[in-house]
Amino acid sequence: MLMHVIHMGHDVFKANDKLAEKNRKKLDKYQVFSVNVMGAIGSGKTTLIEEAIKHLKEKYKIAVIAGDVIAEMDASRFRKLGVPTIPVNTGKECHLDAKLIEKALDEIDLDNTDLLIIENVGNLICPVDFKLGEHLRVVIVSVTEGDDIILKHPMIFKTAELAIINKVDIAHAVDVNAEKMRDDILSLNHDVPVILTSKHDWESLETWISFIELGLKKIQNK
């Protein structure tokens, strides 16, 4: 019997990052702008994505990857809007990872896509450690989650490139101060743009949509 110590140095998250990098290169090659939409269950991810699709689908070719424990329900909402949608069932898993996206990308006609919206599985914890290869990481939080939710889940806000506080029209009813939520986000991430939205306030939705369009124009001018 002989004992050996074998040094491995295999970083599980870096392995995912590498795959995400590969996805990103593929998307760049086809000039597809991709958005990873994260947020808790009921924060309004699906609704805000629907609004963006409705407004952008005449101008741009859009595809969606809908990730969920059971993805078909959200996927059918997107298909109703006439955009190709790949449901990714994660089963018991609480997040999408780069490997699942790599597989889903094979099913998308990237030649005929300008914008890829990825709806992540609903929670503020698990998606944080897993990059997908996206160009824009968005986190959506609703006022109904309470105004201490931000500091309880700091890493997702720290790593986001756009933060949305949604359902601000009912903030008063749930006794939440949306401005406090904005301040909390900025305390964690000084440079992140923060938008306050409500699906009943078209102007606020326009701001969200303009962020997507900005990214689309940037990648198309490359």
Next chain:
Amino acid sequence: MHEFSIACEIFEQVLSTATAHGASEVKHVTLQMGRLTHTNPEQLSFCFKVLAEGGIAENADFIVEMVPPSLECECGYTGTVDEKQIRESSELKSELLAYVAAMECPICGKQAHITGGRELIVKSIEIETEKED
């Protein structure tokens, strides 16, 4: 909880490395886990044991070394929130994520970048072989 899928990846890596080195048994698996990852060491260890049942890693000790958060600022400042600091401050113990995420550079006041504490590394394994390679 996503420990099971992470444990699957670790288990595959451990097993393929052990097999490639002709192991008859895996004695230790040592991991380095960043304090800022959303992974629970006890759950990960439990999942690994479930996966390893009946195989050569069945009785392996699963050792998790925690890696403290480290930070870096544009001005050149680098710093680490060390394990002793974390252990001795009840606030740090419970609010570490928020504390580190919001941390500003003590020299220039800008927001510091997190450079360490988000990793999950299979550092090494100790194996037993029947004969010398």
